[in-house]
Amino acid sequence: MTQPSDKALVPFVSVDHMMRLIHHIGIEPMLRGLADYIEADFKRWELFDKTPRVASHSAEGVIELMPTSDGEVYGFKYVNGHPKNTAEGLQTVTAFGLLADVGNGYPVLLSEMTILTAMRTAATSAMVAKHLAPKGADTMAMIGNGAQSEFQTLAMKAICGLKSVRLYDTDPAATAKCAANLAGHGLNVVACDTPEDAIQGAQILTTCTADKQYATILTDNMVGAGVHINAIGGDCPGKTELAPAILHRSDIFVEFPPQTRIEGEIQQLAPDHPVTELWQVITGAAAGRTSDRQITLFDSVGFAIEDFSALRYLRDQLPATGLYHPLDLLADPDDPRDLFGMVQRAAS
Amino acid sequence: MTQPSDKALVPFVSVDHMMRLIHHIGIEPMLRGLADYIEADFKRWELFDKTPRVASHSAEGVIELMPTSDGEVYGFKYVNGHPKNTAEGLQTVTAFGLLADVGNGYPVLLSEMTILTAMRTAATSAMVAKHLAPKGADTMAMIGNGAQSEFQTLAMKAICGLKSVRLYDTDPAATAKCAANLAGHGLNVVACDTPEDAIQGAQILTTCTADKQYATILTDNMVGAGVHINAIGGDCPGKTELAPAILHRSDIFVEFPPQTRIEGEIQQLAPDHPVTELWQVITGAAAGRTSDRQITLFDSVGFAIEDFSALRYLRDQLPATGLYHPLDLLADPDDPRDLFGMVQRAAS
Structure with missing residues (x-):
């Protein structure tokens, strides 16, 4: 099996990583850091691509996608809201999110956002x-x-x-x-x-x-x-x-x-x-x-921009902390036109 | 560190898993299987939640989210289209996708979809x-x-x-x-x-x-x-x-x-x-x-329904093949109202 290239590997912040990051930074300093990033993005509000969230409603709740972009970085969050979940021992709201490079469309960060959403909402x-x-x-x-x-x-x-x-x-x-x-x-x-x-x-x-x-x-x-x-x-x-x-x-x-x-x-x-x-x-x-x-x-x-700010803050903490692992999410053949050849060669 | 519960772990199909799955099933039988699932979903087309894809356009290309739901299962795909990527040694199109339970909003499958999109498009x-x-x-x-x-x-x-x-x-x-x-x-x-x-x-x-x-x-x-x-x-x-x-x-x-x-x-x-x-x-x-x-x-x-069908097919292959790994994507405290307590206890 050939190893995937760096471009194919997306840094992934798990729930475990997120909790360790909060303790590493300290919850109050991290809330202040998030608030600074959110405030900075509110100051450049006009340049963001603003779309109302895309909601799929059901009798039990809602599942939403919240995308935005500042022209260089694209972000979106998946989030559900199911009020009856608590009675079944589940979270009312769970979420994860992603940042990608607008220039080539490749994801650059995937993260849990159940905890991060609580942090950014509070911030x-x-x-x-x-x-x-x-x-x-x-x-x-x-x-x-x-x-x-x-x-x-x-x-x-x-x-x-x-x-x-x-x-x-x-x-x-x-x-x-x-x-x-x-x-x-x-x-x-x-x-x-x-x-x-x-x-x-x-x-x-x-x-x-x-x-x-x-x-x-x-x-x-x-x-x-x-x-x-x-x-x-x-x-x-x-x-x-x-x-x-x-x-x-x-x-x-x-x-x-x-x-x-x-x-x-x-x-x-x-x-x-x-x-x-x-x-x-x-x-x-x-x-x-x-x-x-x-x-x-x-x-x-x-709003989606707050999630974007939170993911931007998170991305900036990763190099120093190493609190992520590389996820084999993207197919990246040596020759981009040879996706099939990559699959075929994987048989050996 | 407490271990996350089963509900917190989302089956993840990496690029490596996807390639192994194709070889395990055989590419032609898998294409036939995908076509059967897609045809079955075209037959029940009217019951799907149909939303035009949500596109974020830039000078270099487009990043899109393609959601749909059949009322019981929700699915979406993230996909980019950047024609100039090939010249830089990158894929024109990369993608990943997700299925979730409409009833509680919890994701149940995350998968690479660069290869799976090529398979479903062909099927x-x-x-x-x-x-x-x-x-x-x-x-x-x-x-x-x-x-x-x-x-x-x-x-x-x-x-x-x-x-x-x-x-x-x-x-x-x-x-x-x-x-x-x-x-x-x-x-x-x-x-x-x-x-x-x-x-x-x-x-x-x-x-x-x-x-x-x-x-x-x-x-x-x-x-x-x-x-x-x-x-x-x-x-x-x-x-x-x-x-x-x-x-x-x-x-x-x-x-x-x-x-x-x-x-x-x-x-x-x-x-x-x-x-x-x-x-x-x-x-x-x-x-x-x-x-x-x-x-x-x-x-x-x-269209999003084709991705939904492909993810549905994929999900049905996982129990027998085991070609996935559980991803720590969702925070799932024992008491759903005690997200903070879960974070706090993770310090020890």
């Missing part, structure tokens, strides 16, 4: 909160204590200087799990019995629940002036977390309007309801928070 | 020729002797009973390579100096060239009555191989009209030029060849 939330949350915000209500809750919390600590988190979940076991995981990370962690209790004193309200239906995690009378809402869980048609009245009182910031209007909280609003694109806040072209009384709302659905 | 061409070529067709002109030419030829032998192939390429070295590779496969192989010579006595004309521009591989006066044209190479906007006059004399059969009108030979025709969908010929709902004098034309661009 994005915190990078946005850095721009929109009120000055001095140091307390967050974390409503929904599932798989993303610890990542969200640590990103807010690493990037926004969060000191306290107030946890609430309809399932007290999820809150106990989240509180136990956050112990020893230098935060004041408070487990709360009601969402009303959780939001006491919090300047940042993060909602991250997984029901695939119109839900009302936050009602209008719970949300006071001057807070920043980080709405993570409303991310597909029919799935929202906030009462419409809250949306009407908020200044709403989104990643990519054509996608958010279908998938985000604002699917509850008129299609021409004004929203601000985050990249314009980050470049200074649009205003972010303009008063202490304002409610800012990040209607997060996750 | 599709031959399956279509079985339905459309004139009775007793046993001679093919193979115009373009690149990476797909031997696969096309052997599929026509395995599925349609081809006895002779007449080779032509603008580069005589490509023809010599193809002829050498086909030696010993039980075919009469004739190397020709001109395309006019190659089509002498051929009832099947296959064009498979790689130029990304409007080319005229076959001119009108070269094509006589009663032939079947298997047009493979015209497969992206701006890339065609046949003179428009030939199209006007032919009955044209296509995979998925919305895609073929953009990418196929028929991009040269009016958008309402009549075409027949192949699945209707295969189910008997539409006529195929109706006379000995008719020119039938398969305007092949490749």
Whole structure:
């Protein structure tokens, strides 16, 4: 058997490699690194090829492909969303992703992205909160204590200087799990019995629940002036977390309007309801928070460029860490026209 | 380090595995097996989720994602097309693909598809020729002797009973390579100096060239009555191989009209030029060849369902052959809500 050439071998970051990378770098430095790459790509937002994700819906959930390109590098993520998976002991969301060279179309990185998606979603939330949350915000209500809750919390600590988190979940076991995981990370962690209790004193309200239906995690009378809402869980048609009245009182910031209007909280609003694109806040072209009384709302659905940034960050960590292995993914005959000959010679 | 669970491990078929599988099964039996799976999926064409491929175009080429689903299984292929790659010693087309369970969104198979795409493209061409070529067709002109030419030829032998192939390429070295590779496969192989010579006595004309521009591989006066044209190479906007006059004399059969009108030979025709969908010929709902004098034309661009069929065939070969290895692609914590805890415990 002839050995494949270097071009045929694609660096692959497994789940095991990803976990080792997080420990090698440290989770907070890695969240900061990811946020820096994401912010850099938001600053050059206009040059990206932006396509709404390609979704295949079924009764049980959705499978999506999220491609983008900056003209030199192409990236895409495969991701599913199946709310009922948890009851069967499976992840609601699993993902993997890829980078390729636009010039020749050859993949240059394949990676697990279940963990990396949780990391980039948290890094994005915190990078946005850095721009929109009120000055001095140091307390967050974390409503929904599932798989993303610890990542969200640590990103807010690493990037926004969060000191306290107030946890609430309809399932007290999820809150106990989240509180136990956050112990020893230098935060004041408070487990709360009601969402009303959780939001006491919090300047940042993060909602991250997984029901695939119109839900009302936050009602209008719970949300006071001057807070920043980080709405993570409303991310597909029919799935929202906030009462419409809250949306009407908020200044709403989104990643990519054509996608958010279908998938985000604002699917509850008129299609021409004004929203601000985050990249314009980050470049200074649009205003972010303009008063202490304002409610800012990040209607997060996750966009392909954030995955692209995360894969770009990951790729840049590989040479120094070696935390990958080469995958024999691409056929690469010595003579590119002789694919058949390569197959034939493999018989010997 | 805890070991990942079975659910986290996705069977991966490398290039090496794929080559061994071809030799284990035999290339002609495998082409017949693929054609059977493709034909079976054309028969249930209507139930598939059909999306035009999602293309990212650049000056150098295109990167595409081709998803589909039959409601129980989801599949997609990543494929690039970069005509200039050959000059740099790279494949024009590389690909990989994936199947997933629609019910929970978990991937169940990842495979190289550079070789498998050549196999499925050839199997599709031959399956279509079985339905459309004139009775007793046993001679093919193979115009373009690149990476797909031997696969096309052997599929026509395995599925349609081809006895002779007449080779032509603008580069005589490509023809010599193809002829050498086909030696010993039980075919009469004739190397020709001109395309006019190659089509002498051929009832099947296959064009498979790689130029990304409007080319005229076959001119009108070269094509006589009663032939079947298997047009493979015209497969992206701006890339065609046949003179428009030939199209006007032919009955044209296509995979998925919305895609073929953009990418196929028929991009040269009016958008309402009549075409027949192949699945209707295969189910008997539409006529195929109706006379000995008719020119039938398969305007092949490749559709996601063919890749789905090929991956389905591949998956069914794995239990008996063991020609795969389990890839640690999916994070799968014992408690699905405890992704962070899994990462944290990996430190020890």
